[in-house]
Amino acid sequence: MRKTTTVKHREPLIHIAKRDDMAAWQAWLIRLAAILIGFFVMSAVLTALASTSSGKDLSFGDILERLSRSVFGRLFEGKFSQLWKFLQETAVLLCLSLAVTPAFKMKFWNCGAEGQALFGGLAAMFCMINLGGKVPEPVLVPLVILASIIGGAVWGVIPAIFHAYYRTNETLFTLMMNYVATQIVAYYVYANGQGSNVINPVSTGALPVIGGQQYLLNVLIVTLLTVLTYVYLRFSKQGYEVSVVGESQNTARYIGINVKKVIIRTMIISGALCGIAGMLLVAGKDHSINTATVGGQGFTAIMVSWLGQFNPYIIAAMAALVSFLQIGAAGAADAYFLNSAYADVMVGVVVLCLVACEFFIRYTVKFRHSKKGGALA
Amino acid sequence: MAQKAAIELKNITKAFGSVVANKDVCLTVNKGEILSILGENGSGKTTLMNMIAGIYFPDEGQIFIDGEEVVIASPKDAFDYKIGMIHQHFKLVDIFTATENIVLGLEDGKFDLKNAEKQVHDICEKYGFEVDPKKKIYTMSVSEKQTVEIIKVLYRGADILILDEPTAVLTPQETQRLFDVLRRMRDDGKAIIIITHKLHEVLSLSDKVAVLRKGEYVGTVNTAETNEAQLTEMMVGKKVELNIHRSEPKDAVPRLEVHHIDCSNREGVKVLDDVSFIANAGEILGVAGIAGSGQRELLEAIAGLQRLDSGAVLYNNPKTGNMENLTTKTPLQIRELGVRLSFVPEDRLGMGLVGNMDIVDNMMLRSYRRGKSVFLERKGPKDLAEHIIEELEVVTPSASTPVRRLSGGNVQKVLVGREIAASPTVLMAAYPVRGLDINSSYTIYNLLNEQKERGVAVIFVGEDLDVLLELCDRIMVIGSGRITGVVDARTATKEQIGLLMTKTEALTWEGGEDRA
Numbered sequence: 104m105r106k107t108t109t110v111k112h113r114e115p116l117i118h119i120a121k122r123d124d125m126a127a128w129q130a131w132l133i134r135l136a137a138i139l140i141g142f143f144v145m146s147a148v149l150t151a152l153a154s155t156s157s158g159k160d161l162s163f164g165d166i167l168e169r170l171s172r173s174v175f176g177r178l179f180e181g182k183f184s185q186l187w188k189f190l191q192e193t194a195v196l197l198c199l200s201l202a203v204t205p206a207f208k209m210k211f212w213n214c215g216a217e218g219q220a221l222f223g224g225l226a227a228m229f230c231m232i233n234l235g236g237k238v239p240e241p242v243l244v245p246l247v248i249l250a251s252i253i254g255g256a257v258w259g260v261i262p263a264i265f266h267a268y269y270r271t272n273e274t275l276f277t278l279m280m281n282y283v284a285t286q287i288v289a290y291y292v293y294a295n296g297q298g299s300n301v302i303n304p305v306s307t308g309a310l311p312v313i314g315g316q317q318y319l320l321n322v323l324i325v326t327l328l329t330v331l332t333y334v335y336l337r338f339s340k341q342g343y344e345v346s347v348v349g350e351s352q353n354t355a356r357y358i359g360i361n362v363k364k365v366i367i368r369t370m371i372i373s374g375a376l377c378g379i380a381g382m383l384l385v386a387g388k389d390h391s392i393n394t395a396t397v398g399g400q401g402f403t404a405i406m407v408s409w410l411g412q413f414n415p416y417i418i419a420a421m422a423a424l425v426s427f428l429q430i431g432a433a434g435a436a437d438a439y440f441l442n443s444a445y446a447d448v449m450v451g452v453v454v455l456c457l458v459a460c461e462f463f464i465r466y467t468v469k470f471r472h473s474k475k476g477g478a479l480a
Numbered sequence: 481m482a483q484k485a486a487i488e489l490k491n492i493t494k495a496f497g498s499v500v501a502n503k504d505v506c507l508t509v510n511k512g513e514i515l516s517i518l519g520e521n522g523s524g525k526t527t528l529m530n531m532i533a534g535i536y537f538p539d540e541g542q543i544f545i546d547g548e549e550v551v552i553a554s555p556k557d558a559f560d561y562k563i564g565m566i567h568q569h570f571k572l573v574d575i576f577t578a579t580e581n582i583v584l585g586l587e588d589g590k591f592d593l594k595n596a597e598k599q600v601h602d603i604c605e606k607y608g609f610e611v612d613p614k615k616k617i618y619t620m621s622v623s624e625k626q627t628v629e630i631i632k633v634l635y636r637g638a639d640i641l642i643l644d645e646p647t648a649v650l651t652p653q654e655t656q657r658l659f660d661v662l663r664r665m666r667d668d669g670k671a672i673i674i675i676t677h678k679l680h681e682v683l684s685l686s687d688k689v690a691v692l693r694k695g696e697y698v699g700t701v702n703t704a705e706t707n708e709a710q711l712t713e714m715m716v717g718k719k720v721e722l723n724i725h726r727s728e729p730k731d732a733v734p735r736l737e738v739h740h741i742d743c744s745n746r747e748g749v750k751v752l753d754d755v756s757f758i759a760n761a762g763e764i765l766g767v768a769g770i771a772g773s774g775q776r777e778l779l780e781a782i783a784g785l786q787r788l789d790s791g792a793v794l795y796n797n798p799k800t801g802n803m804e805n806l807t808t809k810t811p812l813q814i815r816e817l818g819v820r821l822s823f824v825p826e827d828r829l830g831m832g833l834v835g836n837m838d839i840v841d842n843m844m845l846r847s848y849r850r851g852k853s854v855f856l857e858r859k860g861p862k863d864l865a866e867h868i869i870e871e872l873e874v875v876t877p878s879a880s881t882p883v884r885r886l887s888g889g890n891v892q893k894v895l896v897g898r899e900i901a902a903s904p905t906v907l908m909a910a911y912p913v914r915g916l917d918i919n920s921s922y923t924i925y926n927l928l929n930e931q932k933e934r935g936v937a938v939i940f941v942g943e944d945l946d947v948l949l950e951l952c953d954r955i956m957v958i959g960s961g962r963i964t965g966v967v968d969a970r971t972a973t974k975e976q977i978g979l980l981m982t983k984t985e986a987l988t989w990e991g992g993e994d995r996a
Contacts, residue, residue, distance in 0.1 A: 350834040358845045359812030
């Protein structure tokens with residue numbers, strides 16, 4: 104009569120069901136496991152590759168040792184210079200990640216940290232070269248810092264104004280501003296490099312060395328910024344407005360928040376923090392500038408901010424993880440004559456594992472015959 | 481006709497994570513019978529129907545069609561078993577004609593619109609549908625679109641029809657017409673399942689009623705042997721007082737005056753056309769109308785969220801006795817004038833609240849600016865949150881739970897609670913009981929009444945005419961952005977309001993006829 108008798112459908116093999124009952128510690132355990140799986144798998148691959156390229160029979164342990172030595176150096180022999188380099192890298196990456204976080208919380212996709220940092224660094228360099236020797240050091244250093252803050256803020260606020268008033272796409276706008284900043288720096292280097300296309304390190308206006316450690320001040324500044332960013336986002340009225348605008352512009356308007364003002368103000372903050380990161384690189388490390396000074400960390404920062412779920416403390420941990428992988432894998436790859444791109448591949452795979460594991464935090468997978476299983480419990 | 485089961489469900493269970501949406505549900509629908517599925521929001525009605533329609537797959541249980549066990553794993557399977565579902569949200573292509581939409585997606589080899597049109601015409605004749613097969617969807621009213629959806633499933637040969645809340649978008653007259661058609665289909669031997677939470681519709685239309693409560697199957701009763709009180713008790717689990725207490729307005733003075741406002745949307749289409757009215761203190765002014773007739777824009781215009789093309793909004797300040805002009809003011813400026821205007825918007829989580837924030841942070845939305853400090857003060861909002869949770873019986877794990885995790889009724893209690901806590905002089909509420917269970921709905925009605933008795937001018941936009949007639953003092957009817965009538969809620973009838981809802985010409989305004 105009808106098809107009923109002939110149609111035989113089988114129950115699907117697996118269902119995916121949502122869950123929202125996982126405790127926070129369980130979720131973090133899963134994330135930690137994901138990081139370790141990614142890390143060990145990529146280290147094993149590195150062992151095999153390095154054995155082939157170097158012609159030696161390397162063990163897994165050799166590679167792990169190489170990785171950690173690249174990051175921490177010979178700590179047990181009392182040599183800390185390698186560790187300080189790691190801390191410096193982490194500090195700059197963290198500073199950039201903190202910078203994009205308020206913008207991201209507002210759902211303003213600031214992809215211009217690279218350019219904002221570079222422009223802030225350029226402003227610092229400009230002061231160091233042009234005011235060096237003309238004003239006393241105790242005045243010059245604050246001026247350098249101020250200039251970098253203003254430089255970064257200007258570079259950040261331009262896309263914000265256009266976004267607020269003309270609804271331009273902030274992602275494209277901030278990305279494009281990166282290229283403009285790079286080209287301005289390229290021109291500046293050309294104009295000031297006396298034909299060599301390199302600006303010789305300038306010592307005037309550089310950040311002072313404290314405690315005998317060149318990078319100690321940088322690390323302290325970023326530590327302070329981490330706490331300040333946390334307090335700003337969590338406890339200040341402005342931080343609250345940022346969250347409301349990010350969650351729903353309709354709600355923001357409904358309670359009388361001036362959305363345009365918040366967008367512009369937040370991007371000034373975001374740009375200013377990027378400017379400080381640029382200053383840390385120029386006045387706190389290189390004492391010079393070139394187009395690769397920020398070196399792509401402005402883009403890595405986007406990922407770090409997301410991985411840290413926009414919480415400055417988790418972001419700090421993620422920045423340390425990412426720099427550990429970057430420096431460690433690059434060092435190990437280098438030692439065995441491998442392409443340094445392996446470092447990027449390793450970071451990519453570990454991050455991918457971390458992102459993918461969210462699936463197991465949010466969903467459970469049930470198989471066909473586990474009907475009486477614990478899903479209902 | 482012999483009683484023969486068209487579809488039978490046995491012990492159907494479905495869970496989403498830890499939430500059990502349906503537990504051990506058993507149902508039987510015979511051929512030539514209309515079954516109503518009655519239950520409050522969140523009781524699992526739609527989930528159950530989606531399992532019959534092949535959208536979800538049950539965790540446990542069996543489905544029988546014509547006495548044989550079947551597995552429905554996709555909408556395609558459901559179609560093979562001649563099951564057709566009419567969803568709450570229509571799935572039609574706007575620029576196609578009725579017929580084109582009806583044949584869309586059918587794979588029967590040839591594409592013969594002429595023949596299809598004739599068949600559509602025959603179906604219309606048979607069941608008494610009133611629709612032009614050549615009419616384009618975008619020129620149709622909501623009820624015509626619904627008709628097209630029903631014809632679509634009939635054209636595909638459905639013998640079992642499922643309608644999900646079909647009357648939610650219809651006027652009383654249109655509802656009547658739909659019911660006539662459904663009765664004719666029943667007489668033709670179709671099995672019809674209709675999902676609803678309106679009791680009087682259940683009683684007038686169906687042969688049997690199946691009741692669900694919190695995902696559990698309570699039972700099936702014959703409509704002829706039951707009454708409203710019994711059904712409510714089955715639905716809620718306890719006896720509920722279904723009367724709304726309505727007091728006479730005291731010292732009703734004009735509080736808010738709206739003079740000839742015009743308003744256009746982003747596309748430049750006029751959404752409010754010469755709207756004028758007065759809301760009195762100590763009175764509930766109801767606003768009735770088909771959804772999308774300009775109710776939202778009207779409230780947003782008063783709250784300072786909509787740009788007006790012309791007209792004025794005036795507020796009679798009870799403290800100073802001055803008339804404040806609210807036209808062109810932003811929400812913040814209105815508040816700074818000392819106007820205590822509270823607004824419960826239609827879109828609770830998209831406008832009234834922030835879904836990802838917890839209850840305490842949502843309490844702060846109105847008050848966070850207070851004080852000179854740059855830091856937030858969370859103590860007051862926390863106390864307020866705890867007070868509201870206790871007073872309004874909000875079901876939540878704690879005050880620091882994100883509001884999006886709460887059920888619809890609890891979300892609404894949080895929002896209304898916050899708006900009332902601001903001790904308003906004007907309280908506007910748009911569809912405040914949409915999606916709420918009966919108990920929560922009555923909590924909200926009582927809150928509105930309480931505010932009215934305190935001398936607040938309450939403006940209540942509602943969709944259930946029975947409630948509007950019981951709760952309000954006056955009812956203003958809005959149709960296509962115009963005020964088509966203002967009636968006294970104590971004497972008006974549903975039919976009268978229904979007619980005004982579809983009327984297109986504006987009320988001839990006889991110099992403030994409704995001034996108190």
